[in-house]
Amino acid sequence: MTQEKIITAKNMTKKFGHFVANDNLTFDVYKGEIFGFLGANGAGKTTAIRILCGLSMPSAGEIKVAGFDIYKQNEKIKKNIGYMSQKFSLYEDLTVYENLNFYASIYGMQKNEIKKKADELLEKLEFSYAKNKLIKDIPLGWKQKLAFSTAVFHNPKIVFLDEPTGGVDPVTRRQFWDLIYQTAEEGITVFVTTHYMDEAEYCDRVSIMDEGKIVALDTPLNLIEQYKVQNMDEVFVKIARK
Amino acid sequence: MRTIISIIKKEFTQVFRNKTMLPIIFVIPLVQLLVLVYAASLDMKSINLLVVDKDLTPLSKELESKFTASPFFIVGNSISVSEAEKEILNNNADVIIVIPQGFEKNITNENSSELQFLFNAINGTKASIANGYSQRIVYDFNQNIILNSGNLFPETAEFQKINIENSFWYNPRLDYKIYMSSGILVILVTIISLILSGMNLVREKESGTIEQINVTPIKKYQFIIGKLIPFLIIALFELAFGLTIAKILFKLPFEGSLLLLFGSAIIYLITMLSIGLLMSVFSETQQQLMFIAYFFVMVFILMSGIFTPAETMPQWAQKLNYINPISYFMKIVRMILLKGSGLKDIINELLALVIYGSLTLTFAVVKYRKRA
Structure with missing residues (x-):
């Protein structure tokens, strides 16, 4: 892992009327790491991720993603990121391949390249038999894995995952994290939000959010030591009780 | 692209x-x-007409037959205006035509007479179309009388030489x-x-x-x-x-x-x-x-x-x-x-x-x- 910063946020703030969803967030994400963004429901994780993906305009703050300014170079950022939203977002009435093909071609990938890569991907996932199945006909676990694969299909520098394993069984979650590791090994930075604390331990570094503020930011191991507990779950409970 | x-x-x-x-x-x-x-469709083919004929003369019968001959009307008779009005209330009639007593006499003697039309105008469009059709029939009826009495009044007969023919453009x-x-x-x-x-x-x-x-x-x-x-x-x-x-x-x-x-x-x-x-x-x-x-x-x-x-x-x-x-x-x-x-x-x-x-x-x- 290098110390090259790929995301820098200084005093990132987002207000909805009087409600402050993100309160002066300051953090860096290094190239190639798995960065966990933790917090209870409503802590402001999704708001932050939407700002970084260019879906939402911040109220204030200096933010750079993949080296580009979030205010002026929004469209350049988009070429370099992948995003998997909390809400499942593949087209239910298109097949597995049609979905991959559609998103890849929007990112400007060439036809032959898409075809080759899609076949490789499905083979790797051991999912080639479902290439021409409609998304609505495949199980949720597979849908999530495909949504992730679609988000990194165009080989972005960073991929943002917003609670990617919500509602997924433990075995599939394990497989999902294997995919995340593989992606990180390929050099893609992973920015992931979750509220499963066991998942937090898979991350290189985590930040914990509470009521719109970042209250802790370190490696899982350091946090466990710092709070003198056994695991991340207890860290979280301790922080949330404060 | x-x-x-x-x-x-x-x-x-x-x-x-x-x-x-x-x-x-x-x-x-x-x-x-x-x-x-x-x-x-705005074409109306079955307008219910009630005739209250208080005159009961050949001329009043002739007028009634004009309506009977028209494809647009279904003609019925009623003995009194109040009877006919009830039919309008019950929605069984669309138009009432009242031919007053002395209709024929007035036309032959004074060259004019009155007619009363009552329309059920709940549906205004239907009423005005019924009105249009009725006017047309009465107008034709009038023309015939003038024509028949043309020998007596040559000056009115002159009018008859102007023959109006309608042609409807773009939808003949x-x-x-x-x-x-x-x-x-x-x-x-x-x-x-x-x-x-x-x-x-x-x-x-x-x-x-x-x-x-x-x-x-x-x-x-x-x-x-x-x-x-x-x-x-x-x-x-x-x-x-x-x-x-x-x-x-x-x-x-x-x-x-x-x-x-x-x-x-x-x-x-x-x-x-x-x-x-x-x-x-x-x-x-x-x-x-x-x-x-x-x-x-x-x-x-x-x-x-x-x-x-x-x-x-x-x-x-x-x-x-x-x-x-x-x-x-x-x-x-x-x-x-x-x-x-x-x-x-x-x-x-x-x-x-x-x-x-x-x-x-x-x-x-x-x-x-x-x-x-």
Whole structure:
């Protein structure tokens, strides 16, 4: 892992009327790491991720993603990121391949390249038999894995995952994290939000959010030591009780 | 360009995979044309007429027989006005004609007499049409009397030499179906284009796929064009299909150039599709969109002159029609199909649509935001 910063946020703030969803967030994400963004429901994780993906305009703050300014170079950022939203977002009435093909071609990938890569991907996932199945006909676990694969299909520098394993069984979650590791090994930075604390331990570094503020930011191991507990779950409970 | 083509391909795949879509495209136009054209006819063939004949003379009988001979009236008799009025109250009669006592006598002696007509005007249109038919019959009846007494009054007989012959241009047989079916076609493509484009974007909002699109580097114009073209093609196909049916079923004339018709249709449809997109930009759910679309379509269709000519509407309503795209296209379609108008006859309406279309399209592109 290098110390090259790929995301820098200084005093990132987002207000909805009087409600402050993100309160002066300051953090860096290094190239190639798995960065966990933790917090209870409503802590402001999704708001932050939407700002970084260019879906939402911040109220204030200096933010750079993949080296580009979030205010002026929004469209350049988009070429370099992948995003998997909390809400499942593949087209239910298109097949597995049609979905991959559609998103890849929007990112400007060439036809032959898409075809080759899609076949490789499905083979790797051991999912080639479902290439021409409609998304609505495949199980949720597979849908999530495909949504992730679609988000990194165009080989972005960073991929943002917003609670990617919500509602997924433990075995599939394990497989999902294997995919995340593989992606990180390929050099893609992973920015992931979750509220499963066991998942937090898979991350290189985590930040914990509470009521719109970042209250802790370190490696899982350091946090466990710092709070003198056994695991991340207890860290979280301790922080949330404060 | 490749991006746009990808979107177009995706939209077509989705439309044709949707099992309810094909019936919507093929069955609905057929049903609309059949049901509405036959049902919304203003030709009236069975007006219930009650004659209260207080005179009971050959002349009053002759007048009554004029009505009996007309294909528009079903003639009955009633003994008194109050009896007849009851029938109107019960909705069994549409018109009462009261022939006063001394009708024949007054005509022969004083050269004039009075007649009373009572119309059931719950349905104002029906009443005024019944009035028109009745006036016509009484007028003919009058002419006959003048003609018959022509020997006595030579000066009135002079009038008879002026013979009025009506000829109805552009619809010589006053076939209401031709007028209606051309209007229904306009409604058809209007609704198809508006709903298809509006629903589509809102559905992407509801399912969350729009977010996934918004994080891609796609350009706004690419997205909007990619969305518009598939629906434009479907709506044009719909128009062709509807025209064919109307031609076969109602012998709808194609007096003008079909090329001009389809050219104008493209401009009009772009306008309607952009309005559909605009509505979807402002709605979060399909339900919201349906309400907005319903309101818009309802008002603009009724104002467009499909049933009643826009020219007979009050001034303020005619002014309101300046912002009614349907009324422009309604006029264009009827002028081209029925009248055979060329480009220079419809240029004003066409220009209005061009302005309208470019405004709404620009507005749709501007208002569609990738970043909230």
